[in-house]
Amino acid sequence: MLPADVPAPRPGEVDAGFWAACAAHELCFQRCADCARWQHPPAPLCAGCGSPGLGWERATGPARVYSVTVVHAAAHPSVGSALPYVVGVVEFPDCGGVRLISNIEGPAPAIGDELTLVWERAGDQPVPRFRAARANKGASS
Amino acid sequence: MAAVQACIVGIGQTAYRKRGQHAGETEVSLACAAIRAAADDAGLAVGSIDGLAGFGNDMSGERAYAAALIQQSLGLPMLRHSSFVWTPGGGGACAAVAQAADAVRSGRATYVAVVRALRQVDGERYGQFNPERPFFNFTAPFGAFAPAPLYALQMKRHMHRYGTRAEQLGEVAVAFRAHANRNPLAVMHERSLSLADYLAAPWVAEPYRRFDCCLETDGAAALIVTTAERARDLAQRPAQILSARQGAGGDWGAGPLGSHNMADEHYATGNIGTLGDELFGEAGLKPADVDVAQIYDAFTGMVIMTLEDYGFCARGEGGRFVEGGRLRWPAGDLPTNTAGGHLSEAYIHGLNLAVEAVRQMRGTSTAQVVGAEVAFVASAAALAPTSAMVLAR
Numbered sequence: 001m002l003p004a005d006v007p008a009p010r011p012g013e014v015d016a017g018f019w020a021a022c023a024a025h026e027l028c029f030q031r032c033a034d035c036a037r038w039q040h041p042p043a044p045l046c047a048g049c050g051s052p053g054l055g056w057e058r059a060t061g062p063a064r065v066y067s068v069t070v071v072h073a074a075a076h077p078s079v080g081s082a083l084p085y086v087v088g089v090v091e092f093p094d095c096g097g098v099r100l101i102s103n104i105e106g107p108a109p110a111i112g113d114e115l116t117l118v119w120e121r122a123g124d125q126p127v128p129r130f131r132a133a134r135a136n137k138g139a140s141s
Numbered sequence: 142m143a144a145v146q147a148c149i150v151g152i153g154q155t156a157y158r159k160r161g162q163h164a165g166e167t168e169v170s171l172a173c174a175a176i177r178a179a180a181d182d183a184g185l186a187v188g189s190i191d192g193l194a195g196f197g198n199d200m201s202g203e204r205a206y207a208a209a210l211i212q213q214s215l216g217l218p219m220l221r222h223s224s225f226v227w228t229p230g231g232g233g234a235c236a237a238v239a240q241a242a243d244a245v246r247s248g249r250a251t252y253v254a255v256v257r258a259l260r261q262v263d264g265e266r267y268g269q270f271n272p273e274r275p276f277f278n279f280t281a282p283f284g285a286f287a288p289a290p291l292y293a294l295q296m297k298r299h300m301h302r303y304g305t306r307a308e309q310l311g312e313v314a315v316a317f318r319a320h321a322n323r324n325p326l327a328v329m330h331e332r333s334l335s336l337a338d339y340l341a342a343p344w345v346a347e348p349y350r351r352f353d354c355c356l357e358t359d360g361a362a363a364l365i366v367t368t369a370e371r372a373r374d375l376a377q378r379p380a381q382i383l384s385a386r387q388g389a390g391g392d393w394g395a396g397p398l399g400s401h402n403m404a405d406e407h408y409a410t411g412n413i414g415t416l417g418d419e420l421f422g423e424a425g426l427k428p429a430d431v432d433v434a435q436i437y438d439a440f441t442g443m444v445i446m447t448l449e450d451y452g453f454c455a456r457g458e459g460g461r462f463v464e465g466g467r468l469r470w471p472a473g474d475l476p477t478n479t480a481g482g483h484l485s486e487a488y489i490h491g492l493n494l495a496v497e498a499v500r501q502m503r504g505t506s507t508a509q510v511v512g513a514e515v516a517f518v519a520s521a522a523a524l525a526p527t528s529a530m531v532l533a534r
Contacts, residue, residue, distance in 0.1 A: 002284050007270070009278035009361050019278075040280050040402055047394070062258035066401075067301070069293040072344040075286035087283060087346070089298075100400050101294075104285050107150045108347075110303050122282035129283075 001103045001122060001129050002085060006078045008123030017056045022126045025119050028056040029098050038096030061094025063115040063130060064080035070114040071110050090115060090130055147242035148379035149532070150372045151185060151492040152496045153178025157328050157487035160261045162358035163398070168361070169207060172258035173214045175361035183365045184376025185252060191367070192222030192253030194241040197490055200225055211256070222250035228387070229398075230267075231274075231437055234491030234522030239528065240384035241366035258361035268357060276399030285372055286397060288311055288439065290346035295397045296442035296524065297348055299409035305445060305460035307348060311339040312486055313441040314352040316469045321481025321508040323470075328356050329485040353441040355483035362492040364499065364510030379514060380502035381533045383424035388416025389526035396505030398521050410446055410456070411522025415530060417451040421482075425529040428453045431531075432513040433501045434468075435475040435494035437521040438484050444468075447522045451529065470508035479508040491520045495530070502534045 001054035011019040020099040021028040029040045033055055041103040045052055045060060074080040088102040091097060155174045163171065180187040193208045197337040208223040222244040226233030234257065240251035265271060270286040285291050288450070299305050318334035334352060341350040372379040393412045394400040403412070421427055428451055436447045445459030451477065454462040467514035480486045480497040487493050498516040500506040516532040 006284060007272070007277075007281045007286075009282050011278065015278055028358075041276065041395075041400060043394075047392075067294040067298040069290050069297055070344065070347045071284060071290050072346065073289070075268065075289075076281075076284075079284050081286070085284055087285050087294065089294050101279055101285055101291075103403055111298070116457070125282070127282050 001105050002082050002122070003078055004121045004123065006122045007076065008125045014044055018042055019125060021056060022128060025126060027059045027117060027128050029059055029092070030054045030077060031038055031057040031103050040098040042061045058088070059092050059095050061092060063090050063092055063117060065100050065104070065111050065113060065115060066091040068104065068108050071086045088130065100128070103129040145246040146369040147245050147366055147382045148369050148372050149238070149364050149382065149482055150367055150375045150377055150379050150510070151183025151500045152363070153180070153182055153308040154362040154493065154496060155360045157326055157358050157360040157489070157493070159328060160266070160359055163260060163359040166260065166359070168204070168258040169210045169214060171359070171361035172207070172256045172363070174415055175258065175363035176211070176215060176254045176256055179254065181254035182377065188218060190215070190252045190254050191219055191412055192241060193220065194222070194224050194237040194243050194251035194253055194255045195257065196226035196228070196237040197257060215405050216374040222253055222325070226528070228526050229524050231439065232527040234495055234520045234528065235385050235518055236383065236387045236520065236526070238364065238366065238495060238526035238530055239387065242382050245366055245368050251371065253366045254363050255366060256361065256363040257494065259489055260359045261357055264503065266357065276395055280399070287360065289349055291397045292440050292442065292523070293346035293349045293476065294401065295409055296440065296494040297429045299442060299446065300348060302409060303457035303460065307340065308336065308347065308447065309463055310441040311336050312337050312463050313438070313444050316466065317353045317438065317478045317482045318485045319468055320479050320508045321485035323485060324480045325507070327481040327486040328358060329481060339494055346489040349442070352419040352484065353376060355488045356485070357423045358487040358489060360487055360489060361515055362365050362496050364492070364495060370402055378503050378534070380499045382400050383426070383533050384420050384530045385530035386416060386420050386423065386527070387526045388414045388419065388489045388530045390414035393525045403523035411443070411450040411527060413450045413527055416527070420451070420529050420531060426515060426531060428517070431475065431515050431517040433479060433498070433510045433516050435479070435482070435498045435516065435518045436477055437491050437494065437519055438482040439521060440480060441484070442470055443522045447519045450522060451517070451519065469512065476510050477507065479506050479510065494518055498532050502532050
């Protein structure tokens, strides 16, 4: 979907666990040990109860398109050859509805379509991207 | 109502130029030029300024020294107030006016200059890749390098939820361009734009096309704030600040630029919480009392959402509200961005919108709303906390 020379993430203290899981091809989100709330993007404290007791839990259930855009302008040279490409907000209803900005293999799906996780690379870092699940109509490529 | 009335007594700006065309200038030199122009406009000796109020997203490095550098360059003998609004980018313009107003009402300062200068050098362009951009790890590796695709995702959801259409976005762009065509200061003064032109322009990030997106401008704008009592000795009719406030709802996090995990009912909004009611309540007015509006337009969809946020129309009705030329001077019910806005005048983080609101209250706009008594100004939607103000003639 995007070339491997797209800018890579630079893991920091708060999100290192997310990227470490990605390196093992596991998509994990933060989850609070005290109130069980899922959250994304990663933060030092739970936005539900304020607890610092956040761990990493593997995402479960479906991934669906919450919103979607087709990008036609290259704001970084690495994506010039990939235009146009699809950026989506991907929602995980069984993980408290957390949402992840990612890419979806074209053509653009409809809001609500179900997606399948695929792993690609940004530099040396495996990153989660998506393609349409088989069941969707009109998104066959 | 506070016992001491604050007002805006001077306005000024540099030439507004396309990015890169203010060679040899710095943001400090541009800010000084705009402040001098505003002081001259007010009939005020620049050395009388004893306060500086700024905003933006750049209080690091040498920019953290800007107040002292501006003071020295302008030869201000004594500075009694310097404030910088704690919000990113264009969310803070009206909040900076509020801080200036508080400073003069309390007596801590007498004449406060509100200023914003922008010079987008390579590597720091708002619309291009920037390795220092916040929330990099969850945006850049996915090709979301700049605000356009991130705000496009928000607007797409608005269209999905409420049926907002491309022609309604286009109406915002075309209306503001027509206003810019009357304004010699506007970067797009000589460039016409029809709805057909709008629809034929290339996509940036769907649903946003080229003319949904603001300009990249180098330049500066400034205002002088003082009390109504001191204003009597100055050159211009003052614009009274009836209300200037900040506000943000509580579940926003970093919003469209860094989260996209806002509650569904708030996702396609500007996240102002109860700011609209508080703003108009303090002013003793309602949205229907507004004669002319200046609304932050980094993207056309922001205008539609802001109209809903502040109660000019119901939630979801913003697209239909702008139809039929409602935002157009002179015949529309709510002439908006009458100098051209960020889409067609200049992108100065909302302070040029405040300058135009003052012109409207003086009666000197190039798209003057006849008999305008009340002006509304909204800073950037979705940048939390945002800010807004109501001015009166």
